[in-house]
Amino acid sequence: MNERLLEILRIALAYRVSDIHFSLSENGSTLIEMRVDGKIRQLKSGEKDGRLFHYLMYRANLDVSSVFEPQTGSFEITVDGVRLSLRFAIMSAWQRTSGVLRILNSTSGITIDSLSKDETVLGWMKRIPDMKNGLIIFSGPTGSGKTTALYTILDAVKERKIFTLEDPVEVIHENYVQLQVNEKQMGYAEGIRQLMRHDPDIIMIGEIRDSLAANMAVRSALTGHLVVTSLHSFSCVGAIGRMLELGVERAALRSVLRGVSNQRLFMDAQGKRTGIYECLDENGIAYWFEKQSLPEGFKDIETKIAEAASGGLKLL
Numbered sequence: 001m002n003e004r005l006l007e008i009l010r011i012a013l014a015y016r017v018s019d020i021h022f023s024l025s026e027n028g029s030t031l032i033e034m035r036v037d038g039k040i041r042q043l044k045s046g047e048k049d050g051r052l053f054h055y056l057m058y059r060a061n062l063d064v065s066s067v068f069e070p071q072t073g074s075f076e077i078t079v080d081g082v083r084l085s086l087r088f089a090i091m092s093a094w095q096r097t098s099g100v101l102r103i104l105n106s107t108s109g110i111t112i113d114s115l116s117k118d119e120t121v122l123g124w125m126k127r128i129p130d131m132k133n134g135l136i137i138f139s140g141p142t143g144s145g146k147t148t149a150l151y152t153i154l155d156a157v158k159e160r161k162i163f164t165l166e167d168p169v170e171v172i173h174e175n176y177v178q179l180q181v182n183e184k185q186m187g188y189a190e191g192i193r194q195l196m197r198h199d200p201d202i203i204m205i206g207e208i209r210d211s212l213a214a215n216m217a218v219r220s221a222l223t224g225h226l227v228v229t230s231l232h233s234f235s236c237v238g239a240i241g242r243m244l245e246l247g248v249e250r251a252a253l254r255s256v257l258r259g260v261s262n263q264r265l266f267m268d269a270q271g272k273r274t275g276i277y278e279c280l281d282e283n284g285i286a287y288w289f290e291k292q293s294l295p296e297g298f299k300d301i302e303t304k305i306a307e308a309a310s311g312g313l314k315l316l
Contacts, residue, residue, distance in 0.1 A: 004049070129160075149263065266308050
């Protein structure tokens with residue numbers, strides 16, 4: 001089973017895939033799929049892929065006798081000299097069991113310069129690691145590369161203490177202190193209280209999904225720390241509006257927000273991925289809060305998507 005797993009992981013690494021999907025039917029047949037360049041691709045099935053599913057449960061220390069209950073576990077494996085951290089999550093569906101194997105450290109080696117071809121965007125991103133305080137929000141729809149951009153910028157930080165609060169931990173990094181929050185053991189409020197005792201310079205909140213996380217992000221920034229986070233939205237203004245909808249006080253958000261980006265992933269003619277971003281820096285944010293409109297000359301994400309498509313780039 002280990003050789004089949006290594007074979008699948010090599011394919012995933014070759015195509016820069018972070019999630020491998022398994023679907024185990026009642027008759028024992030197993031479908032294995034990956035999302036490559038925005039499209040689901042099915043792998044050629046193997047005779048023992050059904051056994052592989054249970055092997056992954058064993059490696060992730062899941063209860064094989066409780067396959068009908070949602071479970072999540074993790075383990076590590078070495079592939080061609082590279083140590084990978086993996087998370088395997090399963091849940092039962094109608095007449096089948098679904099599993100997702102995520103490669104948690106698949107973003108290593110990416111630099112800020114590789115995130116975009118827009119020099120203005122790259123200049124803004126390169127300033128973030130040196131910021132002393134405030135709140136930075138990376139926004140976009142699911143699969144737009146928010147987590148990759150966020151971790152890539154953190155990787156550029158030098159000689160500063162980085163703590164993360166994540167639900168769950170998306171990418172394992174040896175240079176960060178990573179706390180996984182959950183309702184039963186440690187929520188966002190308790191997590192913030194705990195890490196504040198360790199004198200952090202930068203706090204990363206993996207993703208803002210609810211009012212508590214939104215308010216804790218702003219509260220942490222108000223204490224003089226740099227907070228970076230991600231949020232689902234379709235524009236920079238939409239991200240600001242979402243924070244206000246989640247109950248963040250307008251004045252507090254205005255005082256700490258240092259930048260907002262919104263992004264999409266494209267593929268260029270050489271087959272390389274690149275990001276298309278709209279960004280509001282501190283001046284643009286101040287203008288929006290005062291005028292309730294965007295600065296003159298601001299190019300929104302829809303315009304940039306149209307320009308990228310007309311230039312031959314393919315939206316992923």
